[in-house]
Amino acid sequence: MGDGPGWHTEAWYVVYQILGWFAFTVWSISFYPQVILNYRRKSVVGLNFDFVVLNFTKHTSYLIYNAALYFSPVVQKQYHEKYGYDELIPVAPSDVAFSSHAVLLTTVLLVQLFLFEKGGQQVSSTCIGISIVVWGSAFVLLLLAFPTGNWLWLVSAFNIIQLIMTCIKYAPQAYFNYRRKSTVGWSITNIVLDLSGGTANLLQMFVQSIDQHSFENFSGNVGKVGLSVFTIAFDIFFTVQHFYLYAIPSVVSPEDYLQVGDYYVVPALDPELALNDQEEEDASAQKTPPP
Template sequence: MAVPESELVLFAKAISRVLGWIYFLAWSGSFYPQPILNWRRKATLGLAIDFPTINVLGFVCYTVSTAAFIYSPTIQSQYAYRHPDAPETTVRFNDFLFAAHGAVLCIIIYSQFWPAIWGFKVGSRQKASLPVLGIIWGSIFGTLIVILLVKIKGKDGGYDPSGWAWIDVIYALGYVKLLTVVIKYMPQAWVNFKRKSTKGWSIVPMLLDLIGGVFSIAQLVIDSSLQADWSGITGNPVKFGLGNISIIFDIIFILQHYVLYRHPAKDIEEEEWANERERLLREGIY
């Protein structure tokens, strides 16, 4: 006996909600090992400050972006205009909650590099690198340019979606988030490669990150299929890109930890690791 379509739709929506909260818990949980480790050691040695620095920018942008899609009638109407076959955005509340939670945790981790706040031991060379600072300020400048274009060239003050509109600013913030995701993973992958070891670095956040990425993409696919239009994926490029980029780098990290450098050629002490990362920081690799 065939199951009525309405029941199938309800079941698919329920699965979507479950997947969304699983990815939220997995990705959110991946934030905690590092600040807890810093707190236990009363030090930030071994962690590149570039990672939390660029993460703060990324998650603040992602928080604003998801909040706009969920709570702004203007952005929702402009999205519907540009995606007439699937007028309902695929951004969900768990996306916003993950972004807001991530922003708070990133700010906390970044604050741990300030001895006046936490009293932790911070390396003298643990400072944000010029390339990362350039990316941060370049992203801010680029977003301001989009805002100016909306103000100057936008129709009806940017409220007419047929031209430059406020939704383009929201998309710009989302692309900044994607850029930070690509950049933030590279230093750790490079350090593992240079050391031919993953000792002193936890694989747990990456495993949680992989689970989150898979379930995030799965939720997006289900939500788009429910709308019978795959433009729901292209209409939410940040979530789609965030999940795929995370999965790619997580696979790289898993291969490094469990296959390539499972038996490192030499035992690298933590202080030597810290010195190596500080050297890479000076050379601008971070």
């Protein structure tokens, strides 16, 4: 857990670790359904490219924050000087493990965008502009922090960046689903796991607050709070889109969808259903007298 005081109650510490590693596990697994779905379909049609790019920026920023605060004695010292020496470092080993894994898997998704059928999709100029502004700002902040050695301020800025990315990264996919009136190509398994991880992550912070009799860990790690809250909110919205707004017949598998146009998709007919329909058309044609 880094330098600083220990936990007041061993039981709360155990619960904290369980919740943290549970969040790490389900969040880490949540990346794979989308990767597997893309591979099985040999297509990324339905997966919004802006979401993938913004998600990569988000997780990279989060990794920088987590790794610096967890491993750097200098950053930890500056944290205690600001928030108090009685406060625990608000980054758990599971946070570092998750963000490292997230960067790796998001990189895999980026590679898939180049390898598989795109259906006319591309990264928008708005997304490119946002990425340039974000990384340009990060470079400027590095130049400002270097002379003063205020590294906590710098890594906290990366935490704010990941929070901003969390707020906006889901919007392109949500709007994309709305335009297509479909969630095909967007893994709902990913969303269910993501929702579970966000809930566990938020509960983990409450456990720490209960043990320490303080809510300073919330103000000291607003990025983790924002990550959980916005993840939960958007995952609920995506769940509504998938199961209610744009629900599809359960007999139709997402792998049976065909591309139409640039990125619209419709269900391919089940062979048996198609055969029955053809037989009905043939019977109807036989009953109809020629003109």
